[in-house]
Amino acid sequence: MYFESAAAVWHMEGHGPYVWAAYGITALVIILMLVMPLLRSRQMSRAIHIEERRRDLAQSRTSEEDHHASEA
């Protein structure tokens, strides 16, 4: 390692604030760009699942009604 202590890493001979700000902003942008489509995908697949379940339920209900109707 080039630096001797954690404080030296932080300070970087006066350039620390610039270097760490640049890396911090970049990390933030990358995290945001990763999380946004992941959240959107998860939201969409959850919505699809709910709709699917609703459709299945409606289908089983109508088939039950058909069954009752044929019995009567």
Add this chain to the structure above:
Amino acid sequence: MWTFVHKMGSPPWFYRFATIMIRWLLPTVLLALLAGSVWGLLYAPPDFRQGNSYRIIYIHVPSAVVALAGYYVMAIAGLVSLVWKIKMADTAMRAVAPVGAALTFVALVTGAIWGKPTWGAWWVWDARITSMLILLFLYLGVMALFEAYDDKAAAAKACAVLSLVGTVNIPIIYKSVDWWYSLHQPASIKFTGESAIDATMLYPLLLMIGAFYALFALLVLLNMKAELLQTHRQSAWLRSELR
């Protein structure tokens, strides 16, 4: 080769392809970014003239390089969408725009932060920097233009035309440091001949450039997958895929 291209245009095939690729790319990208950053920040030697501020190079150059390369990807996808009317090309074009905009933003911001201790100014209206700012507006323009239309087919066509016209800017950015008197330093890495950068600094930089290319691919695939989930939510193939 052509069967592969043909498959790329099929949403179900692409959805499965993206899912597998994302599973591999996500850990690879995170690991490579972490390793490259630690290498560049802690182990690479300081620059003899700029000191430690040069360590910003490990995010500045990769983000700028990939932002430029990404524009070609967007423009080519736009061309394919215009000529062959392939829906997936359209999806790809729109998935690239926010990723390219984010990378251009990172390149500009890290450049500004690097400029302060090196040139004494956050911003100068220099040819390289101004043409990069135009690149950011081109990416944002494609995003905004798509939202401006109600008819999405017309929107895609307009976006494709804009991205194709904008390619004029890319060689200008590349050559700006040679054509005009500029504060910005010329390229240090050359494909032919000796690079003007020492190996101890070059290797972490190459790692970070590779990591940013992989990051670009990952983000575009994530955006395309999210888009497919939305546009094909009524399709039977997607429902069986999610089961």
